[in-house]
Amino acid sequence: MRQLLWWLIGGSRGGKNRLRIVRTLQARPMNTNQLSNELALNYKTVQHHLEVLEENDVVTTRGDNYGKMYFLTDRMRENLDILEEIADQADIEVESDDA
Numbered sequence: 001m002r003q004l005l006w007w008l009i010g011g012s013r014g015g016k017n018r019l020r021i022v023r024t025l026q027a028r029p030m031n032t033n034q035l036s037n038e039l040a041l042n043y044k045t046v047q048h049h050l051e052v053l054e055e056n057d058v059v060t061t062r063g064d065n066y067g068k069m070y071f072l073t074d075r076m077r078e079n080l081d082i083l084e085e086i087a088d089q090a091d092i093e094v095e096s097d098d099a
Helices: 002-010 015-027 032-039 043-055 080-089
Strands: 059-062 069-072
Touching: 002 015, 002 080, 015 032, 015 043, 015 059, 015 069, 015 080, 032 043, 043 059
Parallel strands: none
Antiparallel strands: 059 069
16 A cells, blocks of 8 residues: 555655545545535546546545545555655645645
């Protein structure tokens, strides 16, 4: 999981936004539109990052179409400490009021 998170978060241009998405989903599940509004990001940008995170078993979904809700996977929840470690090591700063 460490290598995967380095690739997704620490080693890519979209890492900061993916980190913001994961941290936001820690608090509660959301759909793409809610995440877009919460993080002040373009809907298509959020959609892209969610697809990448879902393909890599970081998030999972319930429901379909517009109402599809995103949740952190159990695997991701078990490795949140690694996520924070990588964010620190990669020097990715995300303020809580960044949105």
